[in-house]
Amino acid sequence: MKDYQPFWFKDALQREGDLHTITLSTDISMDLCIVGGGYTGLWSAIKIKEVCPELDITLIEAGLCGSGASGRNGGCMLTFSTKYPSMTKLFGTAEAKRLVSASEEAVFEMAEYCKQHNIDCDIRIDGTFYTATNPAQQGSMESTIQQLSVAGVNRWKQIPTADVQTLAGSKLHLEGHFSGAAGSLQPALLARGLRKRAIDLGIQIFENTPMQQLIEGQPAKVITPQGTITANKVVLATNAWMARQFKEFRRTIVLVSSDMAITQPIPDALNATGLTSGAAVVDSNTFVHYYRSTPDGRLMLGKGGNLFAFANKMLKAFDEESRFKPILYRAFRRFFPDISTDKIETTWTGASDRSVTGLPFFGFFRGHKNIVYGLGYSGNGVVQTYLGSEVIRSLILERQDEWSQSGLAKGPRGRFPIEPFRWTGAMLVRGAIRRKEAAEDNHQPPFWIDKQLAKLAAAAGKADK
Template sequence: MSLLQPVTRAKQRALWLQEALAMEPDAESAEPLSGSHRADVCVVGGGYTGLWTALQIKWLDPSVDVMLVEADICGGGASGRNGGFVTSWWSKLTSLIDVYGEEEGVRLARESAAAVVAIGTLCAEHGIDADFRPGGVLVTATAPAHRGAWDEAVRATRDRGFDVFTTLEPAAVAQRTGSPVHLGGVWDRSGARVQPALLARGLRRVAIAHGVRIWERSPAVEILRGRPPVVRTAFGAVVADKVVLATNAWLASLPEIRRAVLPMTSDMVATAPIPDRLQATGWTGDECVADEHMMVHYYRTTRDGRIAFGKGGCSHAYLGRITPQFQDPGRRVARTEQSFRRIYPALADVPITHTWTGPIDRSETNSPFFGHLDRNPDILYGVGYSGTGVGPSYLGGRILAATALERHDEWQDSPINRGPRSLYPYDPVRYFGGNMVRAAVVRNEHDLNANQPSGPLVQLLHRFVPSGLRDNEPVARLG
């Protein structure tokens, strides 16, 4: 038996979800699951991973009875409040090869790029108006020390014959992003942008059309680890041959997941619509933008001419427990807005109209992993997307669908489907040590922006940054 931590709703719905729900006025009045039910597969979680898993099971075998239970509404969690960056894994090619070997690392990177295309194709074929725009992703330097931080990723792809990245001169990056604070960058042409909540709600509609039984406002409270396993909700229960756990950071309280995933906050703000101002700055393309800071800044424009701007990694959890601070940005809003004002000083007078936040599931390697809970062949999970799951969740669905159906193909048998490859320290060391490291990262970010050296203590603590991030962030060193 495993008790699941209660999933709570964010204090403020994201701009994206507000827009989506305006088109579905009755979406939040769904009846919760009640009574006893039977299914071939029960998916817990109505975000991207859960919906893609349910859909891909149906694509592989339409006769399989799939039920999905969601604590809030589909898209109510990370899938409806992220930045809407649909990214591939080309930028992670080196780490994929280090962890999974040359052949599998390259295969996963290629498949991740194909997933971006597949998401756009599905939107077009099924009439999902999620504003999918394949404009790529600009990875930029907003601090002098970050110039060239992308060189290894560019070299790794080019050495293997893949033409993915275009290195841009500083003037070109400043023009395309609408701000001279950008000091250089590289354009990853494999990426796209999307309105994330509209994508999630669209996937829900397509899944229902394919026969998936979806129950919203039905939080899973307990998993009985028998054979077959049982998913208990507040008012009902589902007995299933296979259970797929796809609840993102909320899985981190489970003993098998706790040391492999660190729930962290990711905060976002959005401006008022300013289409004329964007035109004047020169930011007229559809690209997403992310800088090279460890507590990354990520931003893009919207269909109605806003800038949606986010900052990651501002708080983290003790024992994997997601507390109210994860659902209310509080004072963190000021820090996110301050970062926006620094990068876009010409827009200092533009008001912030929306703020929102929530947890992400940061793995130690900065990449997702999949497996069986406590080696139970009937309980599957996928977690650890680390804030970049919009595109890779499509692959997560393929992995979990193949495993649930016991296909023993390249997805079920992939080494990414063998649980976590690296663990964090035990709490309380992780929590209190992590707070110290985070403070050092914040200080280092300030020093990098000011082009000044960090002190020796900051440099020392910086060595304890998780391995998946360590190589991506320079330290403002003395001397």
């Protein structure tokens, strides 16, 4: 295990106490092998085992379960509702409505599941605020809310500005909409709790066991350093690492950082702002600012879209303290001028697998009906992985239902340009977005070219929470 551990994961391991891990050291045969010990892999293993307890299932993880994106994201439980306009274009109105409703129901289902199975992950279903922090952002939710209302699936309500400023804890907000179908949790605690639940169900978990090679066929073979797993079926759930492992995914995602800072416990300062709930707060930038409190009185703030990886390489910067502290600290001072940045305890960063559409995608690997994959959560994976596991379960069990027939289960919808054009384009768009949003924050008109370039990223929706 690497020496560096981001805040949430380090906290989760400290609470867990003594680690009891097993590394695969022999050849085994299984009904199902799941590769990847994050949310996607763990939820899939659990859901398949719960309906088919007779199956022998093993899960392998290159590090420790939850040590990737699942253990270091912002812990914001957000839904597909803000993606509704783009989903209608991609999947049609009926499927878009179903996915919005399913994602909102999933928020409450996850909370109930954690309660039933004693997964203590500081989960709080206190909703979310989507806000505008400058005049240019005002009205940005109107079209989405109108379309949701026409479809009969709108949970958003506009909140008076004074109330938003109080409830969301910052005078920077000029406008806000609230939905109760959202919340926050400690992400690494959820991952480690799911790991325990999986083990309790009889699923074998091998950590510090990376997949070195996948040999396709029936059965398939998963090669690891000290043993081979022969499995009738395989789930590939390594998400951001998929592009490195398999060439067909290299242009389906872009690895981009989401960077976060968290304070020491400051309950009195938080109470003074009014942010006393576990609501997730998200602004209307293209690469958003997001923040939320914790039950022990900390304040976490994050910013998406900072570091783009050339050729989707898993950069060292994705596994260390944030290189974008000035951006995080500047945002912190804008949102919370009365709280000193001296209260920030640490920062960290992580890789997000952003797809062309901003939506995850699933399918059969290279057409093999016994090998299923899922990735592309685009920074919105806390709730969406729960739904993704529904897709994976249906595909693995060969069910003909709404999940196996979902628009999400048709593979990637579009591809990024080849390198170096992808990275060069990403840098061009990122620079344009930064200039555009800086101008808007200063109540100045942005350059026309920056507005046009920013639309290229906005088309896929906001991400990285």
